[in-house]
Amino acid sequence: MSGEFSLIDKYFAHKQQQRKDVVLAQGDDCAIVAPPADSHIAISTDTLVSGTHFLSDADPAWIAHKALASNISDLAAMGASPAWVSMGISLPEVNEPWLERFCSAFFSLADYYGIQLIGGDTTKGPLTITLTVQGTIPHGKALTRGGANSGDWIYVTGFLGDAKAGLDVILENNISADKAFNHELEKRHFKSTPRVLAGIALRDIASAAIDISDGLISDLGHILKRSNVGARIDVDLLPISSELMQFVNSLDIAKQYALTSGEEYELCFTVPEANRGQLETALSNTPFTCIGQITGTGNLDLHSNDQPLDWQLGGYDHFKVSQ
Amino acid sequence: MSGEFSLIDKYFAHKQQQRKDVVLAQGDDCAIVAPPADSHIAISTDTLVSGTHFLSDADPAWIAHKALASNISDLAAMGASPAWVSMGISLPEVNEPWLERFCSAFFSLADYYGIQLIGGDTTKGPLTITLTVQGTIPHGKALTRGGANSGDWIYVTGFLGDAKAGLDVILENNISADKAFNHELEKRHFKSTPRVLAGIALRDIASAAIDISDGLISDLGHILKRSNVGARIDVDLLPISSELMQFVNSLDIAKQYALTSGEEYELCFTVPEANRGQLETALSNTPFTCIGQITGTGNLDLHSNDQPLDWQLGGYDHFKVSQ
Structure with missing residues (x-):
């Protein structure tokens, strides 16, 4: 089986249409994005661990959906528009059918919400997926947990x-x-x-x-x-x-x-x-x-x-x- | 032992001086940051897994240093100024002395480089640390891998x-x-x-x-x-x-x-x-x-x-x- 770089190339890199605000996606030390003027950026990170958040034999398509949907939900809760996502994924082995199902579901959901995978890291280890999603939001418009008043x-x-x-x-x-x-x-x-x-x-x-x-x-x-x-x-x-x-x-x-x-x-x-x-x-x-x-x-x-x-x-x- | 929320409060939340461009750090669905005008954002994600990147008995201070330094190094390679970091960390158990050493080293290095931990996720699982770092860089100034010419x-x-x-x-x-x-x-x-x-x-x-x-x-x-x-x-x-x-x-x-x-x-x-x-x-x-x-x-x-x-x-x- 091929190594880490070809794994990234084959399954994770450049599978989506490039957003206009993505200057550079996978393939360098960092991704580069151009946030819109007059916007703030909302950022959320969630980790899913096999055995804690899902059983090891769970459908990889569902794992992918859950990982991305739960993160996008955090953006939704702030009133942010989904923009970019980074993925750290640890895999115990290279299981190509698993990766195919996982990535197909991941990119399908990502495309639906217009959020682009801009980078990440693929490592060997117990199955763990950490996503960091980012969204844009006009200055001062973020919905927080702190604004509720008596009578609302x-x-x-x-x-x-x-x-x-x-x-x-x-x-x-x-x-x-x-x-x-x-x-x-x-x-x-x-x-x-x-x-x-x-x-x-x-x-x-x-x-x-x-x-x-x-x-x-x-x-x-x-x-x-x-x-x-x-x-x-x-x-x-x-x-x-x-x-x-x-x-x-x-x-x-x-x-x-x-x-x-x-x-x-x-x-x-x-x-x-x-x-x-x-x-x-x-x-x-x-x-x-x-x-x-x-x-x-x-x-x-x-x-x-x-x-x-x-x-x-x-x-x-x-x-x-x-x- | 206390639960996930108090673990985050005790070790990870609000341990640093707030950067001026951080509108909202830990404590909501997302962190909110205000990127400087005329800047792009460089983003990098790295995962360290116990047993793959370090031995399970490695000094937690060194693990923290390595995790953050390796990510900041990716920002350095693009010519970006470190700004914000998000952490997904899976821990097999709550080991307070381990967490204290880990966090002390992490925040010491983060403070040195002026990078603020703005959020993340703490989960139960095999020891795995995924950091997503972000830095700012003036438009068009990013150093990429693609610009070398014969004779350089x-x-x-x-x-x-x-x-x-x-x-x-x-x-x-x-x-x-x-x-x-x-x-x-x-x-x-x-x-x-x-x-x-x-x-x-x-x-x-x-x-x-x-x-x-x-x-x-x-x-x-x-x-x-x-x-x-x-x-x-x-x-x-x-x-x-x-x-x-x-x-x-x-x-x-x-x-x-x-x-x-x-x-x-x-x-x-x-x-x-x-x-x-x-x-x-x-x-x-x-x-x-x-x-x-x-x-x-x-x-x-x-x-x-x-x-x-x-x-x-x-x-x-x-x-x-x-x-």
């Missing part, structure tokens, strides 16, 4: 909880006899849709935003902490898919899945009362649901039928889980 | 070969009885000095540049390929340290170490005849040596005492080595 309405995009049901299928917990149904849930775990257009549309509307990677409770908690506010969530409003209901067969469990499911890559965002009208037109192509309101309490309170709930739920944390 | 002179900074001697010590090949001497060579393997000021000074002087990460022959080969030229190297001119001579105890072997030693992180660059005078003043604080000249042949020829040499030497390639 809390929204989420899409449905919540399906990714956790998909994880159950992958880990063979409580799976159904219906293989096609299992496969659909598994796919939802890996094949999320980053809400890029929604993020861009929310630049002038939302007061704060985050993507749901660690679970709604945990991620909304970040907004509350940064914004120094509280929240009241009406769990009866949580958007739950019919597939999730079919899978867990209990509305309460479905709600708990929706509150704690990580790796959803939906957006959670807050909108001041005055901007709610604009929201309806701005997000006309993205499903979204109001699930509660920001409060001045400092607590995250769950309600159902106007009664407080005392569910003890947490988000996902790699080190906490394992120790 | 070939230079290298510093001494070559010491990193390979250090690797011999680490792998316990042919080591000396002198422990302090061994330690000094080992240190040279890990503690290279990226030639940032030299790279910046060469912006208007050099026609092409690369950093020596895979060995002089391999890396100069990249310049030749991109520039569509050849080179004649006079091996008698190679800069060899007295320590390397003492270690290998043979001038020919020392030269071969200098030609093939990877992970040197010195610069190899080419300078047109007309710019040689400027070079002397521009690099007044960096040792550099002329080792040969670019030719029109397309080959990389080695000479000694005006006679051709037929040494068969290669560079380093992870996958080639292991298969």
Whole structure:
């Protein structure tokens, strides 16, 4: 088998149309990009490790999708337009069919979002993928976690909880006899849709935003902490898919899945009362649901039928889980 | 032990003075930076894997130094000024003394070069460190591999070969009885000095540049390929340290170490005849040596005492080595 350089040439280099703002892509010590005038750059890094974030026999196309989609979702949460991505990938061996499937899915998603792979590093080691994505955003328009105010309405995009049901299928917990149904849930775990257009549309509307990677409770908690506010969530409003209901067969469990499911890559965002009208037109192509309101309490309170709930739920944390 | 978020807070977040061009560092979905007007951005990614790039019991301070220095060296090779770095790090466990030594060395080097850690990801997994560094460079001033012309002179900074001697010590090949001497060579393997000021000074002087990460022959080969030229190297001119001579105890072997030693992180660059005078003043604080000249042949020829040499030497390639 060929060496590292030809591996990069064969699978990773120059597989996409060159963006106009990419001066130099792979093939030198650095890539060179030309950021647009009057723009800031949003930068996010995520690492996926075999055995921690996916099983070693997971479909490489799904791994690629998840790695890139989860990173693009971070750009979406800031309201940034995806631009460039760098990849550090460690591979235990050169497995050409694996690489072909991985790269095909990676570039297909990258092309869809107009994000160009500009460089990276290919090394020998346990399967690990670290992506650093970059996006552009007009000065002062970034959506942060710190802008929520008491009275703002809390929204989420899409449905919540399906990714956790998909994880159950992958880990063979409580799976159904219906293989096609299992496969659909598994796919939802890996094949999320980053809400890029929604993020861009929310630049002038939302007061704060985050993507749901660690679970709604945990991620909304970040907004509350940064914004120094509280929240009241009406769990009866949580958007739950019919597939999730079919899978867990209990509305309460479905709600708990929706509150704690990580790796959803939906957006959670807050909108001041005055901007709610604009929201309806701005997000006309993205499903979204109001699930509660920001409060001045400092607590995250769950309600159902106007009664407080005392569910003890947490988000996902790699080190906490394992120790 | 605390979870991922407190791990990031405790060791990685906000340990440095904020650069003026960093709008938002750790703590949101993305970092936000404000690139200077009229600048391009140089971006490089490198991955270090335990067992491939260093032994699992290597000093964490040296691992941190090597990881960051090797990346900054890529910026230096383009003539870029270091600005921002993102880190994806996988750790098999939370080892606080290890993290303290790692972070202390990392931030010490980062502060020295004025590069700010703006974000990243901390995950559980086999020890792997992927850094993406970014630097700024005035429009059109990047030093690439593609600009060398026949007649240009070939230079290298510093001494070559010491990193390979250090690797011999680490792998316990042919080591000396002198422990302090061994330690000094080992240190040279890990503690290279990226030639940032030299790279910046060469912006208007050099026609092409690369950093020596895979060995002089391999890396100069990249310049030749991109520039569509050849080179004649006079091996008698190679800069060899007295320590390397003492270690290998043979001038020919020392030269071969200098030609093939990877992970040197010195610069190899080419300078047109007309710019040689400027070079002397521009690099007044960096040792550099002329080792040969670019030719029109397309080959990389080695000479000694005006006679051709037929040494068969290669560079380093992870996958080639292991298969």
